[in-house]
Amino acid sequence: MCGIIGYKGKEAFPVLIESLKRLEYRGYDSYGFATVHSGELHIFKNTGKISESNMLEGLPGNTGIAHTRWATHGNVNKTNAHPHIDCEKRIAVVHNGIIENYQELKNKLLKKGHVFNSETDTEIIPHLIEENIKYGFEEAVKKTVSQLKGRYAIVALERDTGKMVAVRRGSPLIVGVKDKEVFVASDIPAFLNYTNNVMYLDDNEMIVLDGENKFYSLLTGEEVKKRLITIDWDAEQAEKGKYPHFMIKEIMEQKETIMRAINQDDKEIEKIANKINNAFGTFFTGCGTAGKVCFAGEYIFSRIANKHINYVVASEFPNYKHFLTDKTLLIAISQSGETADVLEAIETAKKRGVKVVSLVNVAGSTIDRYSDHSFNIKAGPEKAVASTKATTAQLALVILLAHAVAGKLQEGKMLLMETASKVNDMLNPRYEERIKKLAEKIHKQPNIYIIGRSLNYPIALEAAIKIQEVSYIHAEGFAGGELKHGPIALIEKGVPCIVLAANDETKDDIIANAMEIKSRGGYIIGVSPENNEVFDYWLKVPDVGVASPIVNIIPVQILAYHLAVLRGYDPDYPRNLAKSVTVK
Numbered sequence: 001m002c003g004i005i006g007y008k009g010k011e012a013f014p015v016l017i018e019s020l021k022r023l024e025y026r027g028y029d030s031y032g033f034a035t036v037h038s039g040e041l042h043i044f045k046n047t048g049k050i051s052e053s054n055m056l057e058g059l060p061g062n063t064g065i066a067h068t069r070w071a072t073h074g075n076v077n078k079t080n081a082h083p084h085i086d087c088e089k090r091i092a093v094v095h096n097g098i099i100e101n102y103q104e105l106k107n108k109l110l111k112k113g114h115v116f117n118s119e120t121d122t123e124i125i126p127h128l129i130e131e132n133i134k135y136g137f138e139e140a141v142k143k144t145v146s147q148l149k150g151r152y153a154i155v156a157l158e159r160d161t162g163k164m165v166a167v168r169r170g171s172p173l174i175v176g177v178k179d180k181e182v183f184v185a186s187d188i189p190a191f192l193n194y195t196n197n198v199m200y201l202d203d204n205e206m207i208v209l210d211g212e213n214k215f216y217s218l219l220t221g222e223e224v225k226k227r228l229i230t231i232d233w234d235a236e237q238a239e240k241g242k243y244p245h246f247m248i249k250e251i252m253e254q255k256e257t258i259m260r261a262i263n264q265d266d267k268e269i270e271k272i273a274n275k276i277n278n279a280f281g282t283f284f285t286g287c288g289t290a291g292k293v294c295f296a297g298e299y300i301f302s303r304i305a306n307k308h309i310n311y312v313v314a315s316e317f318p319n320y321k322h323f324l325t326d327k328t329l330l331i332a333i334s335q336s337g338e339t340a341d342v343l344e345a346i347e348t349a350k351k352r353g354v355k356v357v358s359l360v361n362v363a364g365s366t367i368d369r370y371s372d373h374s375f376n377i378k379a380g381p382e383k384a385v386a387s388t389k390a391t392t393a394q395l396a397l398v399i400l401l402a403h404a405v406a407g408k409l410q411e412g413k414m415l416l417m418e419t420a421s422k423v424n425d426m427l428n429p430r431y432e433e434r435i436k437k438l439a440e441k442i443h444k445q446p447n448i449y450i451i452g453r454s455l456n457y458p459i460a461l462e463a464a465i466k467i468q469e470v471s472y473i474h475a476e477g478f479a480g481g482e483l484k485h486g487p488i489a490l491i492e493k494g495v496p497c498i499v500l501a502a503n504d505e506t507k508d509d510i511i512a513n514a515m516e517i518k519s520r521g522g523y524i525i526g527v528s529p530e531n532n533e534v535f536d537y538w539l540k541v542p543d544v545g546v547a548s549p550i551v552n553i554i555p556v557q558i559l560a561y562h563l564a565v566l567r568g569y570d571p572d573y574p575r576n577l578a579k580s581v582t583v584k
């Protein structure tokens with residue numbers, strides 16, 4: 001939700017443009033820059049995507065801030081785009097997150113004569129800094145943030161000194177350093193082209209970017225020493241390369257990512273398996289696609305380890321607090337490691353003494369650092385808003401953990417290695433072409449339904465998310481047995497229905513459900529290791545036993561991608577969405 005960046009070093013504008021383009025997946029309805037040069041603030045804002053702009057003129061100066069917006073307060077227009085400034089055009093601010101008490105603060109500022117231009121919550125920040133500037137810039141920022149309620153990250157730039165102060169309270173901020181250049185951004189890919197040496201700001205910390213670049217705790221006022229961490233992602237991983245979109249590039253990367261995900265330290269896996277075995281109640285939590293992986297985890301643990309794990313969607317987890325004790329274990333799954341609802345679930349759990357294990361893709365992310373134990377799923381940077389390679393990496397790790405809980409870790413590894421190799425074979429150009437042909441047949445349909453049973457019921461739900469978010473076709477997933485209780489009324493001639501028919505004990509029942517749909521005119525797309533007479537279109541997947549959720553979601557990811565492209569949408573930037581949802 002919004003990408004922010006601050007930079008000090010060489011000519012700032014080209015660096016800010018490059019960095020902002022790499023943060024665009026966080027928000028893409030408008031963008032803006034502010035630089036300082038010769039005692040003046042230079043500002044440029046526009047609507048639309050930075051990657052589609054053809055700005056010819058730059059802004060002068062070696063220090064600047066920039067923002068790519070995912071609107072929360074106020075319409076998408078130039079005025080609401082960041083940076084926002086104070087009355088004297090002395091302070092510019094970019095902000096990610098939400099200021100919950102902005103209305104009250106704005107009213108006070110209006111009474112004092114401050115003039116506001118935008119409808120945003122952000123604009124109160126430069127005005128509050130202006131109110132306190134007599135204490136000096138750093139102090140003014142500190143006094144300002146002490147009045148703000150909510151989860152946010154800001155970078156404030158002062159015209160007269162060219163200093164920047166960045167503050168983190170609930171939304172991510174990472175500092176990158178390279179010789180005398182310093183970056184502060186919402187996410188690492190922003191500056192990965194320039195440096196992979198990073199330092200993380202924790203909540204309630206600020207950094208003063210003035211050449212000395214010191215970190216301070218906002219709680220104690222003391223300086224905080226930070227460790228420099230070298231990230232093992234390279235800039236190329238965060239580029240599209242030969243692919244037209246990140247989404248298809250990341251789908252194809254599943255040839256390698258499943259193998260990477262299971263390359264974990266056996267001892268650590270066994271240790272967490274023990275914790276699960278000894279816990280008095282284990283919960284899985286996550287949001288959106290990661291939430292569906294958690295839900296699949298409930299079935300996976302039941303099938304493989306005969307173990308009951310509770311799945312609760314993260315935004316609802318606080319409502320389960322009464323079931324938590326210091327013997328409970330929480331397993332949080334998040335690609336970004338920054339999702340606000342998941343963080344709130346972790347906070348709720350920690351208050352009750354619950355131990356937290358997480359599966360994340362971003363090393364050093366907030367969830368990674370706030371967990372008692374964290375596994376990295378090693379999918380590499382996932383830039384497309386629609387999660388694909390992270391999903392299958394998460395599924396692979398959940399399947400591996402379930403095997404470890406059942407005392408069958410090596411068996412689990414063998415299965416997943418075989419699955420990875422079969423995924424590698426499956427992701428060939430002919431396979432993609434066959435799915436593209438299907439997309440050509442159905443891309444004008446207003447509705448698509450997906451059914452699955454057992455392990456593949458959550459995958460039907462995930463398949464629906466994939467189709468909805470990039471193609472904007474109304475898609476819904478159901479448990480195969482539920483249709484006859486209502487949704488079957490929606491089936492009419494030609495409605496595409498994807499049937500996830502794994503070769504397991506659910507096969508006969510799901511095929512019977514497919515028959516029921518077909519006899520009402522539905523167009524049956526079978527995702528299955530074997531063809532069946534009920535299928536109007538068959539998408540073959542390898543038979544990988546309990547790893548079927550991994551192979552069943554992949555053809556739907558490819559289908560969703562091609563549906564989006566054929567309908568004229570950019571699958572990397574679905575409307576209204578952002579990659580990392582750092583607001584509640």
Ligand code: M6R
Nearest residue numbers: 288289290334335336339386387
């Ligand atoms: O970064 P996270 O895995 O915590 O993100 C959770 C969801 O926001 C995310 O999975 C979302 O549903 C994706 N757009 C789905 O493709």
